[in-house]
Amino acid sequence: MNNLFIIIYYRTFAYLTIRDRLPTILTKVIDTIHRNKNKFFEEHGEEGVEAEKRAISLLSKLRNELQTDKPVLPLSDGLLDMEQWNQYVERQQALLDGDEAPSWFKSPWLYMECYMYRRIQESVKLNPPICDFDVFEEGKTHSFFESQQAIMAICTYLQGLHKNMEDLSEEQLLEQFLKLLQVSLWGNKCDLSISAGQDNSQKSSPIDSLETLKHMILVDDSRLVWSMLMNSRAAGGPVKPVARVDIVLDNAGFELVTDLVLADFLVASKLASEIHFHGKCIPWFVSDTTRKDFEWTMRQVQSANHKWMSKCGFQWQGYMKQGTWVYHDHPFWTLPHEFCDMSKDAPDLYAKLQKSDLIFFKGDLNYRKLTGDRRWDYTVSFNKVLRGFQPAPLCSLRTLKADVQVGLRPGQGEKLTATDPDWMTSGKYAVIQFSSPYNE
Numbered sequence: 001m002n003n004l005f006i007i008i009y010y011r012t013f014a015y016l017t018i019r020d021r022l023p024t025i026l027t028k029v030i031d032t033i034h035r036n037k038n039k040f041f042e043e044h045g046e047e048g049v050e051a052e053k054r055a056i057s058l059l060s061k062l063r064n065e066l067q068t069d070k071p072v073l074p075l076s077d078g079l080l081d082m083e084q085w086n087q088y089v090e091r092q093q094a095l096l097d098g099d100e101a102p103s104w105f106k107s108p109w110l111y112m113e114c115y116m117y118r119r120i121q122e123s124v125k126l127n128p129p130i131c132d133f134d135v136f137e138e139g140k141t142h143s144f145f146e147s148q149q150a151i152m153a154i155c156t157y158l159q160g161l162h163k164n165m166e167d168l169s170e171e172q173l174l175e176q177f178l179k180l181l182q183v184s185l186w187g188n189k190c191d192l193s194i195s196a197g198q199d200n201s202q203k204s205s206p207i208d209s210l211e212t213l214k215h216m217i218l219v220d221d222s223r224l225v226w227s228m229l230m231n232s233r234a235a236g237g238p239v240k241p242v243a244r245v246d247i248v249l250d251n252a253g254f255e256l257v258t259d260l261v262l263a264d265f266l267v268a269s270k271l272a273s274e275i276h277f278h279g280k281c282i283p284w285f286v287s288d289t290t291r292k293d294f295e296w297t298m299r300q301v302q303s304a305n306h307k308w309m310s311k312c313g314f315q316w317q318g319y320m321k322q323g324t325w326v327y328h329d330h331p332f333w334t335l336p337h338e339f340c341d342m343s344k345d346a347p348d349l350y351a352k353l354q355k356s357d358l359i360f361f362k363g364d365l366n367y368r369k370l371t372g373d374r375r376w377d378y379t380v381s382f383n384k385v386l387r388g389f390q391p392a393p394l395c396s397l398r399t400l401k402a403d404v405q406v407g408l409r410p411g412q413g414e415k416l417t418a419t420d421p422d423w424m425t426s427g428k429y430a431v432i433q434f435s436s437p438y439n440e
């Protein structure tokens, strides 16, 4: 198989990301820290201001390393995942011939992009007392508030469903399942890393646009996902759901709300008995969900000045209290590893996922890690590229924002390239791709 996306392929999306988008993101991070100087002073006095200066100097150094293609340096912050990161750095070194060191423009894209976010974390962590500052928090909360109308619309829709959930026929249930799955899918358009931190929020009601967006879904395995859920429901009897569903979350803001709405529907319709959410341990790819974002979102929805939105918030809090919903995080999600390495590099997480009946992987970065971010032929099967990563039946819900795509029909990719050359990176197209270890 062709090598990973090595960044020296000029004009590739990978190259442009490292050359243009990542320095922009770093500049914004530096600016955010600087703008918070007064806050640091109020909270920690002079010590806070000193920490702010040191963090900015580390981040400026990082930006310079990136822009001048310096070698990748080992981490030194002593955090739990430091050793694993440094071993990975050595592994990459071993892959290169002779004594050439891996550097920003001469390494796999996935690795360098993850590495940048981990170095941002290091720059902050090394500087107490501001070491818990989330440099992306402002952007995430802003994007939540910018999507208020859409959030209200979807919460109102969900509460409408709640009223007659019990009376829905199987066909009606399927129809609603497909709708909410697509809402969660298109929620993935709203990430802040592809837009280099620029507002990218959902303004209109997501339900209304589903029909027009349908033809942009290049692979739609949603009926296979449905069958899977129905089978496990049948196994538990009509009123006793047995399915444990895991959602590997992606972005906070509107996307997270769409995931919570889907999770609520699965529980309320008795398609699932428990939902396990998986978030990031550190601020990641600008808008990814951390525990703090998850809890903040729950509180915001609950305290909203909108009847149906706050009703959702109270229900969701209830699910958390009862243990019907559980939130997890694990350092593996913020390592650069492909998921086929999980059973070896994070066996505890793999074992946890094996308890699931269905795992949703949200978003583009998860897709890149599922597929190993390689230049696969478009028609290679999704099952094959997982290369043994099959803890349980799984489904990727992803809008395309990176040039890797598998599981297409013959000619489909070529046709898209001819008609819409940016189809793989514009975020306009999407896939719902399913794989199960049980139907090989």
Ligand SMILES: O=P(O)(O)OC[C@H]1O[C@](O)(CO)[C@@H](O)[C@@H]1O
Residues within 6 Å of the ligand: 017, 113, 188, 191, 192, 193, 194, 250, 251, 285, 362, 363, 364, 365, 366, 368, 399, 401, 402
């Ligand atoms: O939030 P998502 O869907 O994972 O998207 C983030 C994507 O944006 C990018 O940063 C674009 O470079 C990709 O690396 C990443 O896959």
Ligand SMILES: [Mn+2]
Residues within 6 Å of the ligand: 191, 193, 250, 251, 285, 287, 288, 363, 365
């Ligand atoms: Mn993301």
